[in-house]
Amino acid sequence: MFPIRDHNPSGRTPYVTYVLMAANVGIFLSYVGIMQDARLINSFWVDWALIPARLDAGQGSYTLVTSMFLHGGWMHLAGNMLFLFIFGDNIEDEMGHAGYLLFYVAAGIAAGWVQYASAPASVVPTVGASGAIAGVMGAYLLLFPKAKVDILFIFIIFFRIFPIPAWIMLAVWFALQFVGGVGSDPDTGGVAYWAHAGGFVAGLALALPVWLKRGGPAFWQRTDGHPPHPEARYRVRSSNIPKVSRRRGPKGPWS
Structure with missing residues (x-):
């Protein structure tokens, strides 16, 4: 189950979202050729990925930023870019290009610090834009809780x-990250659940000034949690499981 689009068109071209997507894809393509070489890719992670033990030793603070532009594989990259494409344009529309870029980086850094705090002695590299994108999702929940999101099941x-x-999809997603974080061991690798949860909460907090500027609770009362402009409409057709008719022969059961 994952989102494929929302019904919330933006009022301006989301240049920063497109640039962020291009940067993530371009950087991934620059090193994907060494991913099958364990020695080279591990050396690359040591230099540019977020490693909590390095931060704990007072080193590699720059990796809080560089790590959010790295990905561990094609599906990791594709999933993050899908979420950024769906939710990023509307937050950029509300915050403006420069404000949105600062928000994105700040949410990503906050997500990295939460991941570090969950296991400060861990030597497992953390990479991915998902912490920053989780911040975008947290802001979206605050500003457009009732915007429609199409989910492919x-x-x-x-x-x-x-x-x-949107609030149902985003609340379920956050709950899964929180539960996953409680039940996981950050020292063994896998999904950076605490980075996701931390980025989401940071995004909510960082978006509060925008929400308050729009009127806070009065903004929700005016819009009823929906986008403050007409929603996009798509023709969604239900899919059906193909029906296959069976004809029983004169003898013998069907297997």
Whole structure:
């Protein structure tokens, strides 16, 4: 189950979101060729990934920024860019280009610090834009809780698109990150759940001035949690599982 689009068109071209996406893709392409060489890629991670033990030793503070432009594989990159593409344009629209860029970097740094705090002695490299993107999602929850988001649900051969309020999708996502963080061991690697949860909370906090400038609770009352402009409309058709008719022959059961 993952989002494929929202119904919240932006009023300006999201140049910063596009530049961030291009930077993430371009940087990944610059080192993807060494990912099959364990010695080279491990050396690369040591130099540029966030390693909590290095921060704990007072080294590598710059990796709080560089790590958010690195990814561990094609699916890691594609998933993060999908979420950034869906939610980033509207936050950029509300904050302006420069404000949004500062917000994005600040949320990513906050996510890195939370990941560090969860296991300060860990030598496991942390990479990915998901902490910063989680901040974008936290801001989206505050500003547009009832904006419709189309969710693609896949179960074996059955798939269907469901439009649901953003707050449901984002709240479930955050809950999964929090539960995952409680039940995981940061020293063994895997998903950086605490970076996701920390980035999300940081995004909520950093977006508060924008929300208050719009009127705070009065903004929600005016919009009822929906975007303050007409929502985009898509024709969503339900998918059906193919039906196969069976004809029983004169003898013998079907297997």
